[in-house]
Amino acid sequence: MDYQVIKENDLFLLTNNRGDVRPDDDLILGLFTDDTRFLSRFDVLVENLEMILLSSRVSHDFIGRVKLTNKELVENHEVKVWRESINLERKRFISQGVLYEQLLFRNYNIHSVPLSVRVDADSDFAHMFTVRGYEDSAHGEFLPVESLTDGVRFSYNGKDGVKRRTHLQASPAPTDITADGSLRFLFELAPQGTHEIMLTVVPEIDGKQGVVQDPTLALAELKASYEEWQSEITEVITDNSAFNALYKRSTHDMFALLTNLGDGRFPTAGVPIFAVPFGRDSLIAAWQMAAVHPEIMRGTLKTMARHQGTKIDPWREEQPGKILHEIRYGELANLGVIPHAPYYGSIDSTPLFLVLAAEYFDWTGDESFLRELLPNLEAALAWIDQYGDRDGDGFVEYYQESSKGCANQNWKDSGDSMVHRDGTLAKAPLAPSEVQGYVYDAKLRLARLFELLGLGEKADRLRSSASQLKSQFADAFWMEDQQYVAMALDENKAHVGSVSSNPGHCLLSGILTDDQARKVADRLLSDDLFTGYGIRTLSASEKAFNPMSYHNGSIWPHDNSLIVMGLKKYGFHEHADRVMEGLIDAAAHFAYDRLPELFCGYSREDEDPVPYPVACSPQAWAAGTPLTFVRVMLGLMPTVADGVIRISPSLPKGLNTMQVRNLRVGNGSLDLLIQKYNDSHTTWKVLRNTTGLQVISG
Structure with a gap:
């Protein structure tokens, strides 16, 4: 640096x-x-x-x-x-x-x-x-x-x-x-x-x-203040010094990026350019922290709920129920020269808000907070169906309405990121594949929560809607010639067919069929996408590929972390381990043992990881990536309402022992010991359990 x-x-x-x-x-x-x-x-x-x-x-x-x-x-x-x-x-x-x-x-x-x-x-x-x-x-x-x-x-x-x-x-x-x-x-x-x-x-x-x-x-x-933070979070000690250094740096970076607007601590996006509240970034970073400090999810949800859209304002791209993209302060925001006070030009913040609410409940069982948040959840669901899907085709699309807003409003929000295979830019309205996955996941998770709250009819409608979306998605987004999922659908409902990392997020949401998931997982780890250090945002076989591009060939740690969670969800343990191994190795090449916002997408065979020239560092969801690895290595899936914590550990190469202390779930905490004896034999042991929940294999 x-x-x-x-x-x-x-x-x-x-x-x-x-x-x-x-x-x-x-x-x-x-x-x-x-x-x-x-x-x-x-x-x-x-x-x-x-x-x-x-x-x-x-x-x-x-x-x-x-x-x-x-x-x-x-x-x-x-x-x-x-x-x-x-x-x-x-x-x-x-x-x-x-x-x-x-x-x-x-x-x-x-x-x-x-x-x-x-x-x-x-x-x-x-x-x-x-x-x-x-x-x-x-x-x-x-x-x-x-x-x-x-x-x-x-x-x-x-x-x-x-x-x-x-x-x-x-x-x-x-x-x-x-x-x-x-x-x-x-x-x-x-x-x-x-x-x-x-x-x-x-x-x-x-x-x-x-x-x-x-x-x-x-x-x-x-x-x-840092010592107090360390006492609050999950302690992780392994026999891999590189991962230990990465984990320690990430927990300190995340603490530095936290702020509080009055509703509890939440992560801002990153320094220097994005040290402000971001819907998508803050929600994903809080999700990544679930196994480290679950209360951060609560502060993030309350902050987003407080600023949830209430009216139609094209300048700020606000609509009722929509979750913000970004809040800016200072003179230009106060004068209205920029629309970021707050600005709502994000297609994925709203479904991610719903997913995080369900995730928080799974980890804490905090029903009173869920009931408090219920009007916000219902407003967000209404936004998805009414404003998110304006043409009624069953998919959520984005348009740019503000003259100073974002042209692309999914996570790959640079102007040239949504690109056809021939190198031409796709035109809005655009329906990104990963966003449909977020919506599917949100509806399915919320259905379960609504049922627990006694809202059976709403739960049934959500399950039916999610099932219909999964069926439509399988037909509309699958590219037979590539045996892969399209990046998006364009204004003509045609495939934005570039092979990209976006479908990896669909693994996390569970919207793919088992057959599709296997094909997507294998392609993500193929040489054109996986460099040995991480999964590229765009395949090296595409015309628009550029390893130095912001979104068309670079490697984003957070992107990889969500993909790793999805690989684990579908049971592709070896795939997940390979990606984690690559990123752990990559981190050792960067200053402070820190994963940056992104780095260039050159192959590991060619050279060491190459820094992206203007990457934020520290950056929240990059800092959150090693924190995500902890839950993936543990295979941890708590459902406090069901009284169980499921664990299915798998450790990547170079890491054979993991001790986890003060892992908070529900009203207590766990200490765990994971030991790998060979590639096919990993054991786990509960050293301490004050949660009152049963820890089972699964």
Whole structure:
């Protein structure tokens, strides 16, 4: 990675590897919250020495560290400061809405060294969409930079009437403050001595700002929050060090990406571009976390229910019962320049909302919450049949109605992702195959829940509708020539026939016949789709294939995780194990033992995994992928209402022992031990069970 990111709640800092934010950098750098950049420059310079980078790393609990040292300083042919004799360590973290950065200078010379240190800062208060180049700035009023005794204040009165401020303070106070907001520090660094400068940056929105604390206390609170999180989640220990590192990184990343809008914690999509609520991403990431922290599903469901569509608004693509796609904040959203407040242009968020509700109930048996959510569930089901299927053909399709909305509204939402075999783009209305699967799964699951709630007639109607959909799907989407499922149906109900990963999601939903499932599973693991590291989004045999493309040949870990769950569901254990093996191996090639949002779809035979240039990292459903693997390896299917937990373990190559502790199901938790003796013999043992549920093979 050529950048460093730290995050806590809704505030995150993205810098280059030297720890700086520079306007001329190609990356989207800065300090962001509320979809607004509160630092557009943050540059630490040692003016009288040239510094070089030694190391740059972010710890599991999102504490960033950068180490630099000096080049040799020569004056009049005399060495004044030997090379590598001055060390600068930048240590930064975020706590309660405040950025803290410690600059620690250390002198390894036997003589003193004078230093002139300058901190250049600025705030452009640009909206994230402006930073990304999608929209022009709203052009509010920038106020003059204010010099304070210990720092500076940047101020902006937005066109939306919101006052935004950035406070930069230093301890000890700077020697000098320039008119444009630079802080200068002049000091003598004693022989073998140290000198510390503590910087704090506080964003302020209409008078609301973070709580500035003693840095030591703030850091202790941050670390304590991660320790508390670790005590809450499922602990997994295996004999595979690569998987252990991947799992640990993923749980920490997911915690950093959680936020709370008042209805409980839920995952935002990813840093830097998508650190906001996303319907599809948040719902899938919460689903991936079921075996790690099931309560996150509840917070996600409540958040989505609160923002569920209530009216027809083409600008925001809102309809009654529809679940949001994305919420944006800040000036452009407040002014209505962009439709994302919230925006509803997603075809799959609504059925995924229903699937997650059923998943949550299976893990917790929380009937009171299910009854509370019932009006939202019924509204979502009504949206599927009324607005999702406007032409009444039995399939859910999407259209783009907003001029600034998404052209493609399934998970492959780039403009060129829905492509015919001849390379031409498919035209809307489009009915993606995986979405029909989500709808089928949602109706079948909700039928069971409605029956438990005493709503027998509604349950019967849902089962009948799901059965009809499965039958129609088998006829309409199956491509005889490819013996595979079409990516979608186009405006003429013709196949969008490119061989893609989309049908892998249909395994997860159970919409495929057993014969179709076998053929899809085998094709997914064929050389044109499976690289050895993961399943490509598009087959290498297609005209539109490009291993560097966002959706037409790349590998998305989350896509693979849903496919793996589907393979396991149909009993294709070896297929699932191969995909997990590939992704575990791939993760070891990326920074921080972290799976990125996506990576390029080159074959494993050709080279190591190739990073995608602008992938989000960390990203929620990529972080959720190893968490999904835990439930797949266990073959875990809890149904609290039935009083049972089914387990059918299968471990991939290189992993022979798995201990699972504090796996929460219902009102208790489990400890399990899984041991693989050979490819055909895996045993499991319950070490502790406080759930009151029976654990059985299945």
